[in-house]
Amino acid sequence: MISSEEKLQGVTDIKSMLPGELEECMQSLGEKKFRAAQLFSWMHQKRVESYDEMTSLSLKLREKLGQEYPLTRLRAVREQVSAIDGTRKYLFALNDGNVIESVWMKYHHGNSVCISSQVGCRMGCRFCASTLDGLVRSLTASEMLEQVYQIQRITGERVSNVVIMGSGEPMENYDSVVRFVRLASAEEGLNISQRNITVSTCGIVPRIRQLAKEDLQITLAISLHAPNDEKRRKLMPVANKYSIRELMDACRFYFAETGRRLTFEYALAKGQNDSEEDAAELAGLLTGLNCHVNLIPVNPVKERHFARSGRQAVLNFQNKLENYGINVTIRREMGADIDGACGQLRKSYIDSNQEN
Numbered sequence: 001m002i003s004s005e006e007k008l009q010g011v012t013d014i015k016s017m018l019p020g021e022l023e024e025c026m027q028s029l030g031e032k033k034f035r036a037a038q039l040f041s042w043m044h045q046k047r048v049e050s051y052d053e054m055t056s057l058s059l060k061l062r063e064k065l066g067q068e069y070p071l072t073r074l075r076a077v078r079e080q081v082s083a084i085d086g087t088r089k090y091l092f093a094l095n096d097g098n099v100i101e102s103v104w105m106k107y108h109h110g111n112s113v114c115i116s117s118q119v120g121c122r123m124g125c126r127f128c129a130s131t132l133d134g135l136v137r138s139l140t141a142s143e144m145l146e147q148v149y150q151i152q153r154i155t156g157e158r159v160s161n162v163v164i165m166g167s168g169e170p171m172e173n174y175d176s177v178v179r180f181v182r183l184a185s186a187e188e189g190l191n192i193s194q195r196n197i198t199v200s201t202c203g204i205v206p207r208i209r210q211l212a213k214e215d216l217q218i219t220l221a222i223s224l225h226a227p228n229d230e231k232r233r234k235l236m237p238v239a240n241k242y243s244i245r246e247l248m249d250a251c252r253f254y255f256a257e258t259g260r261r262l263t264f265e266y267a268l269a270k271g272q273n274d275s276e277e278d279a280a281e282l283a284g285l286l287t288g289l290n291c292h293v294n295l296i297p298v299n300p301v302k303e304r305h306f307a308r309s310g311r312q313a314v315l316n317f318q319n320k321l322e323n324y325g326i327n328v329t330i331r332r333e334m335g336a337d338i339d340g341a342c343g344q345l346r347k348s349y350i351d352s353n354q355e356n
């Protein structure tokens with residue numbers, strides 16, 4: 001099934017189709033089934049940008065496809081390169097003129113891309129820039145794929161890891177995100193191991209349970225950010241809908257179903273959630289769960305009033321968790337000089353265009 005997001009303006013998005021769906025599409029055009037594999041390879045393996053280049057398809061078919069199935073293509077409108085660590089941040093224009101951002105990071109284990117799953121976001125997390133202007137729309141699977149394709153094309157380097165941690169809440173764009181994972185990990189496509197794909201969610205409980213049943217090998221990251229409901233509600237409106245207890249139950253279910261270790265993200269904001277008592281309470285929540293905690297000193301956003309925790313507070317927090325036997329790392333800060341935090345680049349681009 002193609003979800004409504006895949007049918008932008010009534011157009012069926014051919015680049016979001018799974019191989020079986022593409023076969024049906026080819027047959028509906030009176031073509032042989034094997035054309036689907038050729039077309040899939042042109043779009044997702046050779047990654048050409050127009051039907052003209054798909055020379056193994058007949059001219060007639062290429063013309064027909066061109067008329068009925070416009071190919072999703074992103075256009076880079078801005079690139080920022082960090083002078084500190086080489087991280088690159090891209091602003092891409094979608095076919096409908098909306099803009100989204102993606103980040104390319106170089107690690108010793110390979111290149112990682114952080115992609116957006118929506119234009120804007122409606123979750124309202126208090127420290128986040130992506131949500132400031134609300135949600136515009138969800139992205140199609142092909143618009144998520146194209147972020148990776150374009151970045152590989154521009155950098156000339158292979159991407160080995162994808163994190164869906166850019167703007168948007170992936171679990172509010174569930175069908176397209178799952179579709180993206182299947183397409184990005186397809187052997188006949190980009191062929192990124194599912195183990196190298198991370199989906200980050202603010203904790204939409206029913207979707208976490210649903211995702212557990214998809215038979216995927218991805219890493220699930222939960223944005224927890226607080227050790228109890230009271231503190232979490234001050235930071236994340238979604239905490240009014242689902243309690244930490246329900247969330248942790250869903251996480252245990254996810255692990256039981258998939259055997260995949262969970263990641264918990266915890267943004268440390270000065271005086272909000274960074275005391276040693278907070279760390280002890282957090283450890284209590286996570287005891288017995290196969291997980292890993294990623295501490296992120298909060299990235300200050302100009303429209304928001306959170307300050308990052310001091311270096312010592314971060315280290316104390318880490319020590320405390322370690323004393324309880326919890327696996328913990330402090331997120332290495334990347335691209336601090338290039339609007340590194342989610343949604344900052346898009347926001348500054350839109351704001352500056354409005355001033356002009």
Ligand code: SAH
Pocket residue numbers: 123125127128129164165166167168169170200201202203221222223265267296297298299300301341342
């Ligand atoms: N909506 C998803 C994915 C996008 S946000 C989610 O909530 O997980 C990716 C991560 O960056 C989340 O953990 C989010 O809480 C965090 N984040 C957003 N703004 C931040 C900021 N200013 N400083 C530090 N982390 C931030």
